[in-house]
Amino acid sequence: MTLQIDDKRQVILNCQTNMIVLGGPGSGKTTIALVKADKEIGSLNKHQKILFLSFARATVARVQESASQSISKDNLKRIEVNTYHGFFWNILKSHGYLISSISPLALINPADAAVKMSHLKADERHQEFVRIFDDEGIIGFDLFAQKVKEIFTKSKKLKEIFSRAYPIIIVDEF
Numbered sequence: 001m002t003l004q005i006d007d008k009r010q011v012i013l014n015c016q017t018n019m020i021v022l023g024g025p026g027s028g029k030t031t032i033a034l035v036k037a038d039k040e041i042g043s044l045n046k047h048q049k050i051l052f053l054s055f056a057r058a059t060v061a062r063v064q065e066s067a068s069q070s071i072s073k074d075n076l077k078r079i080e081v082n083t084y085h086g087f088f089w090n091i092l093k094s095h096g097y098l099i100s101s102i103s104p105l106a107l108i109n110p111a112d113a114a115v116k117m118s119h120l121k122a123d124e125r126h127q128e129f130v131r132i133f134d135d136e137g138i139i140g141f142d143l144f145a146q147k148v149k150e151i152f153t154k155s156k157k158l159k160e161i162f163s164r165a166y167p168i169i170i171v172d173e174f
Contacts, residue, residue: 051166052081088144102137113140
């Protein structure tokens with residue numbers, strides 16, 4: 001990875017708090033995020049990882065390829081790359097019993113949800129997602145963030161476990 005570390009990028013590398021990095025396509029946002037992840041691995045405890053989330057599977061593949069070319073194999077093992085939806089679905093599958101009496105939860109894919117709810121207005125669509133979750137244990141992507149938040153609110157211990165496991169989370173292309 002040949003990236004010029006100018007003053008602006010150095011600020012990103014030195015930052016120890018939450019931040020948002022804005023830039024157009026090809027400006028190096030993902031690349032600097034990987035450089036930042038590689039730099040921060042040394043600050044992690046033995047069993048901790050950096051969580052690198054992206055919105056699309058194609059981006060995840062690109063990130064994994066780029067990371068494998070620029071980050072050592074040992075450090076690469078300490079970076080978990082996943083989609084936002086994949087990561088949240090794993091939490092919902094494993095811990096959905098905390099927020100639903102129906103177990104296991106089932107997923108309605110976006111195409112099926114679009115067909116099923118095509119006749120509904122936006123506010124009705126959300127209510128239908130809530131209804132099918134409550135009544136049938138079926139969840140759509142629209143509820144992922146809300147339901148994972150409910151899980152972490154209900155179980156402080158689980159929230160602490162995930163927070164300790166992934167003390168650094170990078171959200172790319174969201």
